[in-house]
Amino acid sequence: NAGVTQTPKFQVLKTGQSMTLQCAQDMNHNSMYWYRQDPGMGLRLIYYSASEGTTDKGEVPNGYNVSRLNKREFSLRLESAAPSQTSVYFCASSEARQGKGNQPQHFGDGTRLSIL
Amino acid sequence: KNEVEQSPQNLTAQEGEFITINCSYSVGISALHWLQQHPGGGIVSLFMLSSGKKKHGRLIATINIQEKHSSLHITASHPRDSAVYICAVPRRGETSGSRLTFGEGTQLTVNP
Numbered sequence: 001n002a003g004v005t006q007t008p009k010f011q012v013l014k015t016g017q018s019m020t021l022q023c024a025q026d027m028n029h030n031s032m033y034w035y036r037q038d039p040g041m042g043l044r045l046i047y048y049s050a051s052e053g054t055t056d057k058g059e060v061p062n063g064y065n066v067s068r069l070n071k072r073e074f075s076l077r078l079e080s081a082a083p084s085q086t087s088v089y090f091c092a093s094s095e096a097r098q099g100k101g102n103q104p105q106h107f108g109d110g111t112r113l114s115i116l
Numbered sequence: 117k118n119e120v121e122q123s124p125q126n127l128t129a130q131e132g133e134f135i136t137i138n139c140s141y142s143v144g145i146s147a148l149h150w151l152q153q154h155p156g157g158g159i160v161s162l163f164m165l166s167s168g169k170k171k172h173g174r175l176i177a178t179i180n181i182q183e184k185h186s187s188l189h190i191t192a193s194h195p196r197d198s199a200v201y202i203c204a205v206p207r208r209g210e211t212s213g214s215r216l217t218f219g220e221g222t223q224l225t226v227n228p
Contacts, residue, residue, distance in 0.1 A: 031214050042120070042202070042218035050214065058215070090159065096214040102147035102206065104161035105216070112157075 002026050006091050006108035013081045013115050021076040021111050023091030031096045032074035033105065034058075034066060036087040043090065049074055081115045088112050119143075122203050122219035129226050135190035137222045139203030146206060148186050149216065150177050153200040162188075162201075193226045200224070 004025045013019060025032065030051050035043040045058030049068040063085060065077045074093075078085060089111045096103040119142040129135055139148070147166040153159045163170050163177040165186075170177050174193075179186040190197055200223050204216040 033215075040220065042220045043204075044218075045215060048215055088157065092159075094214065102149075102164055102166070103214075104149065104164050106161065107159040110157045110159075 004091055004093055004106050004108040006089075006111055008111060009109065010112045011114070013078075013113070015081060015083060015115060017081050018077065018079050019081065020078075021089055021091070021113075022073070023075065023108060024073045025091075025093040025106070026072065027093060027095075027106065028071065029093035029095050029106070030071070031094045031103075032068065033092045033094075034064075034074065034076045035090045035092065036060065036085075037090060037110075038087050046076065046089075083115045086113060086115045120203055120205055120217050120219040122201075122222050124222060125220065126223045127225070129193050129224070131194055131226055131228050133193050133226075135193050135197070135224065135226075137188045137201050137203075137224070139186045139188070139219060141184050141186075141203075141205045141217075143205075143208050144181070144184070148179055149204040150186075150188050151202040151204065153202060153221065155199065159202070190224075195226045195228050198225050 007022045032049045034046040037043050044060050047066040049055045052071045055066050067075045091108040092105040094103045094105045121140045123138045150163045174191045176189040200221040202221045203219040207215045207217050
């Protein structure tokens with residue numbers, strides 16, 4: 001079982017460059033998430049998708065866009081990278097949905113992104 | 117936002133010791149999550165509990181809903197338990213439990 005697959009694992013960008021982080025899950029989960037993890041801070045939600053075709057902003061959405069084109073895939077795009085976006089990015093998925101209650105989240109291995 | 121506080125931030129133990137990591141939160145919740153982040157960075161869900169106690173191997177999680185407090189215990193700790201342990205609760209007002217607020221994590225190091 002692959003679970004949640006993120007690509008790439010590492011990336012170095014120059015300020016102003018754009019890139020897309022890819023995420024796919026094979027567990028038929030409804031909900032998908034993008035987080036960033038910075039030293040001294042807990043995981044922070046960037047964007048959330050409750051189902052195919054729907055997305056909602058999280059705590060720190062500025063500078064990012066997302067796309068949930070199908071149930072499996074949820075991508076995160078940096079249109080014009082800034083040094084403040086240097087972080088480790090995690091994608092996650094869960095069965096959570098309205099009426100089903102709390103469900104555990106399954107995480108990808110993370111993407112280490114450095115913006116110079 | 118539901119505030120989550122973990123203690124201690126860092127914990128060093130000798131192999132075999134009993135470990136306790138604490139988590140407090142500010143707003144009533146439907147369930148609390150404990151996660152483990154390996155030294156390589158991967159994050160796995162350990163427990164999700166809404167009352168009482170859950171046990172998996174040497175790991176035990178307890179929760180006291182009235183006191184808004186949870187503990188993660190590790191019995192007979194081993195160097196392979198070295199990791200960051202993260203507590204998370206549903207965000208304030210979250211009805212489906214989907215979106216979580218995470219603690220900063222507790223870095224555990226178990227020395228042989």
